[in-house]
Structure formats: C-alpha cells, structure tokens
Amino acid sequence: MEGPLVTLRGELRCFACSRYLGDFESHPAAHGGRDVHLLAPEPGVVRERAIRTTQGLRCPRCGARVIAEAVERLAA
Numbered sequence: 001m002e003g004p005l006v007t008l009r010g011e012l013r014c015f016a017c018s019r020y021l022g023d024f025e026s027h028p029a030a031h032g033g034r035d036v037h038l039l040a041p042e043p044g045v046v047r048e049r050a051i052r053t054t055q056g057l058r059c060p061r062c063g064a065r066v067i068a069e070a071v072e073r074l075a076a
C-alpha cells in the first residue's frame with residue numbers, strides 16, 4: 001500500500017530546558033511514523049545537537065527527552 005510521500009520538517013527541542021537542538025526531517029511514508037533524520041547545521045555554525053541513544057533523542061545538557069516540533073509539511 002502506498003501513501004503520499006510526505007516530508008515533515010521541523011525543530012528539535014529539549015522537553016525540560018527548551019534548548020534548541022537542531023532541525024530534523026521525517027519521512028513517515030517511507031520509513032515509518034517514528035522516523036527522524038537530524039539535519040546537519042550550516043557550515044561554520046557550532047551548536048548543541050540532540051544525542052541519539054537507545055532511548056531515543058536526548059538533550060546534551062540535561063539529559064531530558066527531546067521533542068520534535070513539526071513546522072512544515074512538504075509533499076516530496
């Protein structure tokens with residue numbers, strides 16, 4: 001069964017300290033509903049990134065859960 005190919009794009013944020021932890025894209029139709037790809041920051045930009053662990057994405061500062069806020073929905 002084929003659904004429309006949709007790309008979700010948005011921001012990753014720490015659930016506890018609200019720190020911005022980079023951008024993500026998700027392709028639920030191609031890779032499933034929990035699919036998250038971290039996008040590389042622009043060259044020269046140094047910032048904190050979410051850490052990928054066996055429990056999912058975590059904040060590098062406080063270790064709390066990272067939430068994904070979808071801000072764009074693109075037909076791919």
Ligand SMILES: [Zn+2]
Pocket residue numbers: 014015016017018019059060061062063064
């Ligand atoms: Zn945090």
